[in-house]
Amino acid sequence: MEKFIVQHCAPLRGTVRISGAKNAALPILAACLLTREPCLIQNVPPLTDIFAMIALLEGFGAKASFDTSAQTVSVRAETLSAPSASYDAAGKMRASFLAAGPLLARLQSASLPLPGGCQIGSRPIDLHLKGFSLMGVSSRQEHGIVDLWCKSLRGKPIYLDFPSVGATENIMMAAVLAKGTTIIENAAAEPEIMDLADFLRKMGADIQGDGTDTITIRGVKELTGATHTVIPDRIEAGTFMAAAAITGGEICLEGMGEDLLKPVIAKLAECNVKTETSPEGLVVCRKGRLRPANLKTMPFPGFPTDMQAPFMSLLTLAKGTSVITETIFENRFIHAGELQRMGARIKIESRSAVIEGVEELTGASVRATDLRAGAALILSALAAKGETEISDIYHIERGYHQIDEKLRRLGADIRRAQSS
Numbered sequence: 542m543e544k545f546i547v548q549h550c551a552p553l554r555g556t557v558r559i560s561g562a563k564n565a566a567l568p569i570l571a572a573c574l575l576t577r578e579p580c581l582i583q584n585v586p587p588l589t590d591i592f593a594m595i596a597l598l599e600g601f602g603a604k605a606s607f608d609t610s611a612q613t614v615s616v617r618a619e620t621l622s623a624p625s626a627s628y629d630a631a632g633k634m635r636a637s638f639l640a641a642g643p644l645l646a647r648l649q650s651a652s653l654p655l656p657g658g659c660q661i662g663s664r665p666i667d668l669h670l671k672g673f674s675l676m677g678v679s680s681r682q683e684h685g686i687v688d689l690w691c692k693s694l695r696g697k698p699i700y701l702d703f704p705s706v707g708a709t710e711n712i713m714m715a716a717v718l719a720k721g722t723t724i725i726e727n728a729a730a731e732p733e734i735m736d737l738a739d740f741l742r743k744m745g746a747d748i749q750g751d752g753t754d755t756i757t758i759r760g761v762k763e764l765t766g767a768t769h770t771v772i773p774d775r776i777e778a779g780t781f782m783a784a785a786a787i788t789g790g791e792i793c794l795e796g797m798g799e800d801l802l803k804p805v806i807a808k809l810a811e812c813n814v815k816t817e818t819s820p821e822g823l824v825v826c827r828k829g830r831l832r833p834a835n836l837k838t839m840p841f842p843g844f845p846t847d848m849q850a851p852f853m854s855l856l857t858l859a860k861g862t863s864v865i866t867e868t869i870f871e872n873r874f875i876h877a878g879e880l881q882r883m884g885a886r887i888k889i890e891s892r893s894a895v896i897e898g899v900e901e902l903t904g905a906s907v908r909a910t911d912l913r914a915g916a917a918l919i920l921s922a923l924a925a926k927g928e929t930e931i932s933d934i935y936h937i938e939r940g941y942h943q944i945d946e947k948l949r950r951l952g953a954d955i956r957r958a959q960s961s
């Protein structure tokens with residue numbers, strides 16, 4: 542297994558290109574199962590989760606190929622041989638369960654392992670199942686496998702107890718080919734859902750209201766193939782903004798606008814970090830000391846839970862005390878223990894973390910416990926005195942394409958080594 546070795550670095554400077562969004566590309570690839578015709582998806586980041594999704598689609602009988610240098614994936618699901626996947630193929634990735642909606646729509650059945658993903662809470666799938674059940678789907682769970690089947694999918698009003706991103710996407714993908722109209726209330730409004738809806742519309746789906754809390758989907762008879770370019774990854778962008786902030790540098794995020802990043806930009810401003818749009822992209826810089834800030838993670842357009850760990854890294858070096866409240870996942874503070882090894886002062890009190898800023902962090906041996914926790918450790922390592930060794934970096938590679946290379950181009954000293 543590989544690890545990162547990171548030295549303290551000078552303020553990062555330069556331009557970085559942000560990849561396509563993993564959390565948009567994954568449901569869009571699953572949606573390719575909805576048509577017999579060829580689909581071409583552009584700006585797909587070559588990440589381990591994406592390779593796993595492509596292998597999953599192939600397991601169902603789709604033909605898929607990934608041109609990693611062009612970052613395009615072609616999928617043709619002309620015939621689907623089997624609507625089932627093994628634990629090895631699907632169990633480790635949360636997004637694997639997003640195949641359920643398209644498989645139900647195409648084959649009226651699906652058999653998938655309970656999904657994995659980052660260990661940041663219990664992450665049930667009850668909202669996905671409640672939505673499917675209202676649409677006429679029966680389900681059974683045995684030995685970690687979820688079996689789903691129906692005669693046909695019926696459009697229905699569906700109220701979600703919580704605006705779950707995955708449940709909204711899965712129900713939307715099932716509803717596009719259902720008989721009648723589905724109205725999802727208290728739907729998630731994340732930009733990745735709007736990107737999926739854009740792709741589905743290009744395929745011929747009738748969807749309105751995505752990006753709001755009420756999405757209306759009128760089922761159509763069939764969908765065609767389509768070409769789509771995935772939106773940029775707002776979490777990767779936010780992570781590089783935090784890298785500029787923690788090192789006191791200046792980074793331009795090439796081609797990026799403010800739209801996807803408003804909650805992050807507002808919180809950075811509170812922390813004394815400026816963001817400006819320029820013809821080249823979004824420019825982020827910090828000159829004075831980081832200021833403390835309180836933040837609460839919320840569904841979009843609130844502050845994204847996926848940016849919580851990177852912000853904790855920033856706030857460990859702010860002048861004063863900050864409070865982070867995590868409302869989305871019940872166990873998303875594991876990185877606090879690792880940051881403490883580097884000299885951070887953090888106290889966890891139930892859903893909140895109280896962070897007392899310190900003058901300096903020091904390099905240590907730490908472990909990436911999940912994707913964004915790993916990104917947070919890299920950020921802290923850039924600012925910490927001396928050398929930091931980060932193990933279990935496979936978590937980081939689920940969501941950041943060549944993060945080490947991109948950081949090196951900005952002046953960071955980060956290299957890979959084999960873990961002993």
Ligand SMILES: CC(=O)N[C@H]1[C@@H](OP(=O)(O)OP(=O)(O)OC[C@H]2O[C@@H](n3ccc(=O)[nH]c3=O)[C@H](O)[C@@H]2O)O[C@H](CO)[C@@H](O)[C@@H]1O
Pocket residue numbers: 564565567635636662663664665666667668669670703704705706707708729846847869870871
């Ligand atoms: C692949 C992908 O896009 N992952 C993102 C997606 O995850 P994911 O789609 O898993 O996140 P959800 O929005 O579904 O989960 C939010 C909360 O709802 C709960 N819940 C969810 C579904 C359900 O059936 N029952 C239930 O109780 C979850 O346990 C969690 O506490 O949105 C999260 C919230 O923005 C992000 O952190 C993840 O990066």
Ligand SMILES: C=C(OP(=O)(O)O)C(=O)O
Pocket residue numbers: 564634635636657658659847912913940
């Ligand atoms: C939690 C994340 O991913 P997943 O839902 O795939 O575990 C993430 O992208 O931060």
